[in-house]
Amino acid sequence: MTQICPYIQRLVPAFLRRTATLQLPGTLFGGALVSAVVLLPARAEEPFSAAPSINTSTHPLSWYDRTELNEEEQQALPEFCSGNYRIPAITALDSDRIEAEADNSTLNKNGDTEMSGDVLLQQQDRVLRADRASWYQSRGYGEFHGNVSLQAPQVVLQGESASISQNDGEVHFYDAEYSVPERHFRGSAGHIETLEAGQINLTDATFTFCEPGQNDWDLAASELHLDQNKGIGSAWHTRVRVAEVPVLYIPYYRFPIGDQRMTGFLDPKFTLNEFGQAEDIQLPFYWNIAANADATIVPHHILDRGMLWETQLRHKTRWLGDGELNYGYLNKDATEGEERWLVNYQQSGQLGAGWQHRWVYNNISDKDYLSDMSPTAAVDRTTHLPRRGQILWDQDSWHFDITAESFQTIDETIALGNRPYRRLPQLNLSYQPLVINALQIQQRLQTTRFTREDEAIINDSEQTLSGFAALNGDRLLSDTSIAYPLEWPFGFLRPKAEYRQRTYNLTNADDTLTDTELDVSQGTGRYSVDAGLFFEREFNWFGSDYQQTLEPRLFWVKSPYLAGQDQIPNFDSTKTTVTYASLFNGDRFTGGDRLADLDQISAGLTTRFIRDDGLEQFRASAGRIWYNKDRLVQLSGSAIPDADTQATSSTLGEVEWNPDEKWSLYHTLEWDTYEDFARQRRYGVRFEGLNNRFLNVATNTVQSYNNTTDKVLTSTKQLDAGFFWSLTDRWALVGRQLRDLRTYDSNSSEKRPVSPVLESLAGFEYQNCCWRVQMLYRESSPKDTDADAEFSTDKRYGFMLSIQLKGLGSFGSGTDDIISEGITGYSRRQYHDY
Secondary structure (H helix, E strand, O other): OOOOOHHHHHHOOHHHOOOEEEEEOOOOEOOOOOOOOOEOOOOOOOOOOOOOOOOOOOOHHHEEEHHHOOHHHHHOOOOOOOEEEOOOOOOOOOOOOEEEEEOEEEEOOOOOEEEEEEEEEEEOOEEEEEEEEEEEOOOOEEEEEEEEEEEOOOOEEEEEEEEEEOOOOOEEEEEEEEEEOOOOEEEEEEEEEEOOOOEEEEEEEEEEOOOOOOOOEEEEEEEEEEEOOOOEEEEEEEEEEEOOEEEEEEEEEEEEOOOOOOOEEOOOEEEEEOOOOEEEEEOOEEEEEEOOEEEEEEEEEEOOOEEEEEEEEEEEEOOOEEEEEEEEEEOOOOOOOOOEEEEEEEEEEEEEOOEEEEEEEEEEOOOOHHHHHOOOOOOOOOOEEEEEEEEEEEEOOEEEEEEEEEEEEOOOOOOHHHOOOEEEEEEEEEEOOOOOOOOEEEEEEEEEEEEOOOEEEEOOEEEEOOHHHHOEEEEEEEEEEEEOOEEEOOEEEEEEEEEEEEEEEEEOOOHHHOOOOOEEEEEEEEEEEEEEEOEEEEEEEOOEEEEEEEEEEEEEEEEOOOOOHHHOOOOOOEEOOOOOHHHHOOOOEEOOOOOOOEEEEEEEEEEEEEEOOOOEEEEEEEEEEEEOOOEOOOOOOOOOOOOEOOOEOOEEEEEEEOOOOOEEEEEEEEEEOOOOEEEEEEEEEEEEEOOOEEEEEEEEEEEEEEOOOOEEEEEEEEEEEEEEEEOOOOEEEEEEEEEEOOOOOOOOOOOOOOOOEEEEEEEEEEEOOOEEEEEEEEEEOOEOOOOOOOOOEOOEEEEEEEEEEOOOEEEEOOHHHHHHHHOOOHHHOOOOOO
């Protein structure tokens, strides 16, 4: 045994000692790669004492093979990952003292210490190991040689040698490797230099999220700086390498190593067409303006059109809440030869005491901008883009809002008479308490000013509204209701009486409307009773316990015919969407301009089969409406068309069967019993299984009856099928097709799609623990609204490639968004990333 401090020799008999132990008060090192490593010497004059056993991991970089992980850790790890990092399990010391161990140690009169043989130093939960160590007390400097390692909860360092300076608090590692187990990244460096807490400089360094021994990709940099406090890394003379072969050079690169926002370039995106040409190349730049504001600037080059600049500015304010401005601008379209743009602004927030506000503004250069440019912003893609502002107040059962709304009609071929009215403004006040088994009184008041343009240039010719179509006006709406809803475990009964009042002051009438009443006030009552029962029974079927319910429902509603509504413009009313639920809503119209004449009884029956584990395995509903008189009130004005004379509505049915938690089969049907055809019919099957397997297939048919030709006309008949299917943890296939199944009359003037395939995707995904790639072929059929076009759609083809370096970012076409839009369930996929 080498000579050691006499204090140690007296403390432990020599024949029992293999390790010499030193206990040094003071601060030895206070951080690591993540919270910067600082090694400071102890004072040599302090006495030494024996140290307790230290529990540290001996795994390189704290990496554990899959077989060394416990069962819970293995189950959480995908099969394509061979292991995982563990945060070093170190039994922390209970004070700030430093403990040192070595097989051999010497201490001279100047306080310089030499240690060799399994040298180990610990302070709190940080451990430094080496084959040999030297501490020069007078210089405040230490050197460590041979298999030097530093372990801490935040970081693991390994190198051939290291040095520590007491004066400037710096630590240097040479020919080193490092890992940050919690963040799952690692790398190597010729030289590692720690600065203040949380910062480190590396030269001739690499950085990767790949597993040890598997450098599928990494960043190699001449200089690398990691700042864990800000969660940002920066690199100079960076090479993105694949299998250690450089594929991209970046002079300066900043990247996140945490969740913090940072200014810099985001993942580039590109799309290839069928000829292999880059159809769209995007290079987004993110600007972290302030804690409450940021911007994304996206220059992208669109083939045959030019450079489009898009900007998204987001902000948060105390009083105005969250806002987002999206702006796109193309100075001159190389194909169209015109300037093109898009402006979209959205704002919403809470004002306190129940007040909130919402705003949206849209302005677009032309009707084809959205299909030609495919903007990144989430912009309303309807024919009439809204411009709306709302201030709302909610308190208990009270609600108030004031709304101003207009629209930009982007399809300039739409006639003036078919364009929506502006609401400038609309005020709503309502009192709607939720009361059960007690008297319930509700009141709604609304006043609105409706206007729209009466002159415009459409298809190069001037159009002017006249007569009934030129009417604008003010409308006062008042709906009052009294109800006494009763509910019991076995059923419910909801009698209700309402009175609906409408008052109009119409303007802008011309000489052709001499018989039109401009000031109109009218109202009528509506009375209804909604009743339902719940029956249930328990039974056993094929060894499983079930509960079956039987839920009959009757709904009676009556409202007298109110004459003169044909003399009032239809400002905002539409027919209700026909579904099973619509049988029990008590109206044929939405909006406030048409008070439907009603005298009808709706009957429906629902049954459910609920398994003992809570799964609703089967549900079926069917119902219809029986009318006691013809329906006279219609949407159109100026003259009432033929009344609805059928004694019953279509029969509505819904069926859904869930064989288990993964599969679902469903069918909805609207059957016209008079003409014996399906007005609406939808079949579908969904599968959502474990291991990222999703499948959905649906057919949708919409038909109508032409009384003139006595023929059933099909307006929509489509097949929509899509899947994302993981073959293994690594490989997956993806496919989707939206197909038009309609049969078109060759003698008809109706335009047809250029191809029955309206949308199509086909491709694959491959991933491992380090990276992921998706390759897609995409075929789309955007609408062609050109009046001279032969077909109703155009045709586009393209290839989409997306490469994700896990933990770092993605490069390519944004395939995840495309798949999520087309395949139900994909947005809920289980995904492995760092």
